[in-house]
Amino acid sequence: MNSMTGFGRATLLVDGLQCTIEIKSVNSRFLDLNIRSPKQVNSVEHIIRKCIQKTLHRGKVDIYVTLQDVGDRTKTxxxxxxxxxxxxxxxxxxxFYATPQDAPLSAVMSISNDWVQVKDDEIxxxxxxxxxxxxxxxALEALIKMRQAEGIHIQQDLLQRLSKMSAIIDDINEHKTAAIVAYKENLRTKMMEFVENLNITVNEDRLLQEVAIMADKTDITEEIVRFRSHVVQLTNTLKKDEPIGRKLDFIIQEMNREVNTIGSKAMDITLTDHVVQLKCELEKVREQVQNIE
Incomplete structure (x- = not known):
């Protein structure tokens, strides 16, 4: 995987003409090219664009082209x-002289040398x-090397954060049963108090059944399973040698959706704390992914 941030520079000399190209890339949702070059390059600017489009897939890319005559070209x-x-x-x-033919070139040039023009042969x-x-x-090779190096650092950071999120979701899974039991007991107690205050008689089995139905709605097993699946997907995707930025964006959106659902079902302070930790880690991952091609 590659980062979208990088810089590459190259200089080459052909037929006495020196060309320097600098390429700078930063984050962008799509591939956005901006070429600044002298007018001599207009006829071949499409070559620069084609080379970059063939190599890069995302990023705002600025290309600066300079041409310089180093003095070795044939003159006319x-x-x-x-x-x-x-x-x-x-x-x-x-x-000063009797006839035009008598006037030497030195005398003519002492007046003006505009009559002699020196022109570089066109490349x-x-x-x-x-x-x-x-x-x-x-220049592209230099840019890609920097993007690859940056990509490795981002990959390592993301894998560490995924490991941390896996540990958090394991803690949530370990605590979920106790949280449901505590929620059931608390709900049953409150419902019994409510019934006693109304001074009415209810079927206790029916009451317990209703408590169980409401408690089941707080079960987060499915969300935990899906979140773990997304962690595996994200981990495998990070190891691919291809543009993966958009796919990572989608997976993170799905992970965030599962975390939000867990948070809405959580009826326990411990679960709520874990959900907050997951959201913090996911936000850091999302920010990092914005820089991946």
Missing amino acids: FLINSALKTQIQELLVAEK TEESLTTLITETTTN
Whole structure:
């Protein structure tokens, strides 16, 4: 399992052009990509998006792309002959030289060197594609390593909390019978007092039957069985090497539903205390799961 939080950076040099790509990801319900890149990358930006969509499944992902000319690329010189001739004619008109041909290049450049332009040869589409693809791949590998490392820490924490919740539910299961017996006795006593206050006669067997029916409604055996089943599901899911965040969300919702039902049926202070502990642990688990891909 992987966390959705991570950072990856890679730099690559191809044909004198250096590319640096940084990828940062944080929690998000879905995969949300935001690419910031220079206009030279517009034609191949889809490659970055495709690489990330193929690798990541959830998270808000910010990608920063920078291109830098390191000075090793082939240059192209462009001569503005009209401007050069115009400068030479100016030098003749000012009587520095007799004819335009007599004006040396040094004199022309002393006036202006705008007539000579140096331009980097444009990087080919193939080279740019290779540069962006490899840099993105390397940055993604670094990001995934960090997400995996974070995922391991989250997994260990969740497994510890599941173990703690299993212990709590075992305590609840151990105490449930005594709680039901105490509830029955308390309910029977109160009903007998109520009948005596009304000064009426009732069938004691019928009264005990009603007490038993009401007490049975507080039985939490089914909820305990389902909760334990969800713990097993959650534990097994945590060990899978695939995106599991949404499945974990669903399982935790079901676990929370069982705990709420146990809490509504609990007629004993000890059970109530255990339910509070379970809810606290479940909330911590839910917060952690929000960061799982």
